[in-house]
Amino acid sequence: MIVANILHRPMRTFVSVVAVAIQVTLVLLVVGITTWMRVDSAKRQEGIGADIMFRPPNAQLLWLTGAPMSVKFKEVLERVEGVKVAAPVLIQTTTSGGLSQIFGIDLPSYSALSGGFNYLRGGPFEEALDVLVDDLHARNNKLRVGDQIDVLNHKFRVCGIVEHGKGARVFVPLATLQDLMGAVDKTSVFYIKAKDPNETDAVVQRIKAIPELRDYSVISIKEYLSQITNATIPALNTFIDVMIFIACLIGFLVIYLSMYTTITERTREIGILKSLGASKLFIVDAILREALLLTILGILLGLGFTFLAKRVITTTLPTLSVLITTAWVVRASLLAVLAGVLGGFYPSLRAASQDPIAALSYE
Amino acid sequence: MKIILETKAVTKVYRAGKVDVLALRGIDLRAHQGEFVAIMGPSGCGKSTLLHILGGLTTPTSGEVWIDGVNVSALSDAARTRVRRDKIGFVFQRFNLLPTMTAQGNLEIARHIHGNGSGAMQLQSSQEVLRVLGLEHKLRSKPLEMSGGEQQRVALARAVINRPSILLADEPTGNLDSENSQLVLKMLQELNTKFTQTIILITHNPEVAAVAHRLVEMRDGRIVDRAQDVSYTAVEESFL
Numbered sequence: 001m002i003v004a005n006i007l008h009r010p011m012r013t014f015v016s017v018v019a020v021a022i023q024v025t026l027v028l029l030v031v032g033i034t035t036w037m038r039v040d041s042a043k044r045q046e047g048i049g050a051d052i053m054f055r056p057p058n059a060q061l062l063w064l065t066g067a068p069m070s071v072k073f074k075e076v077l078e079r080v081e082g083v084k085v086a087a088p089v090l091i092q093t094t095t096s097g098g099l100s101q102i103f104g105i106d107l108p109s110y111s112a113l114s115g116g117f118n119y120l121r122g123g124p125f126e127e128a129l130d131v132l133v134d135d136l137h138a139r140n141n142k143l144r145v146g147d148q149i150d151v152l153n154h155k156f157r158v159c160g161i162v163e164h165g166k167g168a169r170v171f172v173p174l175a176t177l178q179d180l181m182g183a184v185d186k187t188s189v190f191y192i193k194a195k196d197p198n199e200t201d202a203v204v205q206r207i208k209a210i211p212e213l214r215d216y217s218v219i220s221i222k223e224y225l226s227q228i229t230n231a232t233i234p235a236l237n238t239f240i241d242v243m244i245f246i247a248c249l250i251g252f253l254v255i256y257l258s259m260y261t262t263i264t265e266r267t268r269e270i271g272i273l274k275s276l277g278a279s280k281l282f283i284v285d286a287i288l289r290e291a292l293l294l295t296i297l298g299i300l301l302g303l304g305f306t307f308l309a310k311r312v313i314t315t316t317l318p319t320l321s322v323l324i325t326t327a328w329v330v331r332a333s334l335l336a337v338l339a340g341v342l343g344g345f346y347p348s349l350r351a352a353s354q355d356p357i358a359a360l361s362y363e
Numbered sequence: 364m365k366i367i368l369e370t371k372a373v374t375k376v377y378r379a380g381k382v383d384v385l386a387l388r389g390i391d392l393r394a395h396q397g398e399f400v401a402i403m404g405p406s407g408c409g410k411s412t413l414l415h416i417l418g419g420l421t422t423p424t425s426g427e428v429w430i431d432g433v434n435v436s437a438l439s440d441a442a443r444t445r446v447r448r449d450k451i452g453f454v455f456q457r458f459n460l461l462p463t464m465t466a467q468g469n470l471e472i473a474r475h476i477h478g479n480g481s482g483a484m485q486l487q488s489s490q491e492v493l494r495v496l497g498l499e500h501k502l503r504s505k506p507l508e509m510s511g512g513e514q515q516r517v518a519l520a521r522a523v524i525n526r527p528s529i530l531l532a533d534e535p536t537g538n539l540d541s542e543n544s545q546l547v548l549k550m551l552q553e554l555n556t557k558f559t560q561t562i563i564l565i566t567h568n569p570e571v572a573a574v575a576h577r578l579v580e581m582r583d584g585r586i587v588d589r590a591q592d593v594s595y596t597a598v599e600e601s602f603l
Contacts, residue, residue, distance in 0.1 A: 001472055004463040272459045275420065276521070277448020278476045279441060356420045360459065 002290045005262070012258055013294065019254035020298020020336050025305040026247035027332040030240055032310070032322035038236075039323060042228045046221065047165035049114025050191035051200045053224055054086070054207065055217040059189075069216075071174075071187050074109075076210065082203040084195045085112040088187035089167070090177045092152065100319075102151060103168035104177025104187075113193045114166065121145045122160030125173050131156035132171040134164035136318045152180050169319060248339045251298070255291050255343030263287065263351040270351050271359025280352035287351055291344025292337065299333045364395040366429075367528055367561045368417060373426035373436075375412050375584075386412040387423070388584040396528070397559035399552070401575035403566055409584040410565045411533055417563060418451050418531045419443040431528055448477055452522030456534035458514040460506040466493060466517045467502045470524050477525040492520045496550065512543030519547060523554055530554065532564040536571055548574050 006013045054077060056068040069088075077086035090104035103110075107124055111117065117124075120135055122145035131151055133143055138161045143149065147158045151172060162171075178184050194203045200220045207218045263270065273283060310322040375387040386409045394400050402410045415421045416428055419435050422443075428436045435446050453459075460469050470492060493499050496516045506514050515535060522530055532551065536544035552574055554560045564575060572578050580588040 001461070001464060001468065004468065008463040268459070269461055269463075272461060273472075273476070274444070275418070275447075275453045275455075275459070276473050276476050277444055277451070279444050279448075282476060357415050360420075360455070 001286065002293055005266075005290055006293060009262075012261070013297075016254055016258040016294045017298045017301055020251050020295050020340060021302035021305050023247040023251035023339065024299050024302025024332045024336050025309060026250075027244050027335060028302070028306040028324055028328060029309055029322060030243040030247075031328050031332075032306075032324050033313075033320065034236060034240060035325070035328075036321045036323035038228055040321070042225050044165055044167055045228075046225060047114070048110075048167045048191055048221075049193065050087070050221055051194040051197050052192035052204055052207070053217075053219050053221060054190040054192055054213075055219070056188075057215045057217060059217050069187050069190070071185050073187075073190060073213070076213070077190055077192060077207065080203060080206050080210070082194050082196065082199050082206065084193040085109050087113055087191045087193075088174060089189050089191060090174055090181065090183065090186065091168075091188040092177060092181060094152065100170065101168045102170045102172060102177065104174040104181075105171050106174045110171075110191070113191055117160070117162040117166060120161045120163055122158070124160060126159055127157065128173060128176045129154065129156050130159035130173065132160045132162055133158055134162055134166070134169045136164045137169040139318045152177075154180065244335065248335055251295075251336055251339035252343045255294060255340045256347065258294065259287060259291050259344045259347035260350075262290070263347045266351075267354065267359050267362040270354050271356050271362065274354075274356035275360060283352040284348040287348035288341060288344050291340050291348075295336050295340030298340070299336050302332070302336070303329065364397060366393050367396045367398075367431055368392075368394040368563070369429040370413075370417070370423075371427040371429070373413070373416060373423040373428060375409070375416060375421075376424045386584055387416070389426070390584075390586060392579065392586065394529075394561050394563060396561055397555065398577065399555045399562045399564070399575045400577045400579060401564045401566060401572035402579045402581060403569070403572045404581035405567060408581045410581050413581070414531050414533050414563065414565050417529075418453060419447040449525075450528045452525070452527040452530045454515070454518050454522045454530065454532040454535045456537035458506065458511070458518045458538070460514055460518055460521070462506050465503045465505055466498060466509070466513075469506075469517055469521050473521045473524050492524055493517070496520050510543075511539050512546060515539060515543065515547050516550065519550055519554075523558075523560065526558065527560070529561045529563065532562060534566055535564065536566070536568070544571070 054073070071088045074086045074088055077083055087109035088106055089110065092102045092104065094100055094102055117132065125132070131149060133141075133149075137143070138158075141149070143158050143161070145158055145161060148155050149158060150156075151170065156172065174187070178186060192203070192207075194200050200222070204218050204220055207213060270283060273286075306322075306324060310324065314321050370390050370392045373387055373390040374385070377384040377386055390413055392413075402413065404410050412421075416423050417430075419428075419430075423436050426436065427434050430446055430450055433446060435443050438446065460466075461472065464472065493502055496519070498513060498516055498520070501509055501513055501517070504513075506517075509517065515538075519535070530551070535551070536547055539547060548571060551562055551564065555562050562575070564571070566572050578588075579586055
């Protein structure tokens with residue numbers, strides 16, 4: 001009966017299934033993209049090769065920007081026992097071509113953190129207005145060595161294309177970025193390499209013990225990475241929750257409307273079932289099963305949409321991806337089932353409580 | 364024969380806007396097991412209301428309805444539904460088949476509601492009933508693909524597939540031509556004879572009423588005449 005009913009109105013079935021699919025896709029894409037961005041950010045931080053971050057007081061967890069610290073701290077930090085190198089990095093956030101960060105780096109000290117960039121094309125900075133881009137950024141923007149690109153309203157020459165995973169996707173000389181930002185001798189953060197990574201915690205304590213650096217934030221990269229979760233990124237969880245709520249609302253409302261119109265249209269059939277002795281529970285069960293079947297079809301279609309969307313995103317935007325986890329596939333499916341069952345619940349109760357005689361005489 | 368159905372001083376008052384309409388005014392009716400009773404009367408005399416009350420689709424305003432020893436008018440909605448499911452089959456003038464389902468599907472849903480049989484056994488049983496009714500070739504046809512006569516025969520099969528004690532037929536030939544009407548009436552008689560099924564048939568057609576053992580005439584919500592047909596005695600005796 002349930003299959004016969006959903007086949008009876010193919011367009012309504014199609015719309016309901018697509019709405020649930022949109023719900024599932026929306027949930028998985030929102031969570032998948034934000035999670036991927038967080039994981040990717042953490043991986044790139046790890047790829048820098050530093051053991052410790054030295055940051056200004058009250059620094060944000062992810063989006064370090066501005067130039068609040070003097071580069072002269074480099075000498076202070078490198079005098080600390082156990083510190084191999086302290087690399088100042090000036091970070092500028094840009095919205096050009098999407099939200100991203102530009103690292104102003106002192107190439108020798110930055111390279112000393114991890115052994116240097118892996119140049120896929122070209123080589124290091126030669127001029128003040130040279131820029132290094134990673135391979136994903138280059139592919140995304142179809143860049144080649146020697147191309148001119150706009151960085152902070154200035155023309156830069158792409159001098160090299162490096163393997164991704166070393167902090168930012170775009171790097172310019174530290175002095176150039178300081179000039180452009182009007183922040184001479186300033187930096188956003190110091191990445192510190194310990195002589196012995198096993199002594200990182202001890203080095204952190206030694207830096208914290210320096211009176212003039214007392215107010216600054218010193219944190220090991222290991223601890224920093226452990227702090228990068230959705231919960232610690234401001235408003236991210238709220239954003240995800242709101243998007244999930246909206247997605248579920250779409251699924252709920254469409255299933256509700258679909259089942260409501262269904263039971264109105266099938267008033268007479270409900271009367272027939274009652275005349276055959278169908279209990280209220282039987283009718284509630286039949287309507288909910290129908291809602292559930294629509295939801296399951298929607299979930300399957302939604303999973304298909306999600307993987308298709310992921311493919312389109314990764315193909316067209318190499319710097320972006322979607323992290324689809326089994327846990328979230330299960331959660332998104334359960335949310336869709338919940339929304340679908342809730343959407344079908346009131347119509348099913350309404351159908352079950354119909355007067356059989358009135359239902360039988362319904363035209 | 365035991366009394367399978369009995370009403371005692373049943374009244375039914377409908378509220379139509381601000382006016383109370385007295386549809387039934389103290390109906391006392393008895394039907395024995397295996398009896399075929401026709402209830403005749405003009406439109407609006409309350410015969411359909413009486414049939415709905417007998418089938419537990421609604422409750423009387425006052426009075427009692429006893430089905431197979433149970434006072435259904437005192438039961439909860441759920442309990443009345445169970446009695447309807449287990450004891451009663453309905454046949455309507457408008458056939459009332461589920462339009463999205465095939466003939467076989469309509470029978471199977473009745474069995475499913477009744478909780479009677481499942482799977483291959485259920486399928487075999489449905490096919491058997493349709494074969495007896497000469498509808499084997501219509502197994503996979505939906506109501507709109509069948510003639511009125513065929514639809515009513517499927518409706519009849521659905522009403523009796525779970526072997527209810529009582530069959531309530533509301534103008535079952537009202538939408539049929541004379542040939543199909545005769546066919547349906549013949550089937551009702553056969554069901555009554557072979558399975559000692561009590562049949563309460565509502566009609567305003569004297570020719571249809573003539574097939575019953577007993578005729579009850581209604582007017583203005585009352586029973587005005589009870590004609591005892593001698594043929595029932597013969598039928599009754601044949602059961603013994």
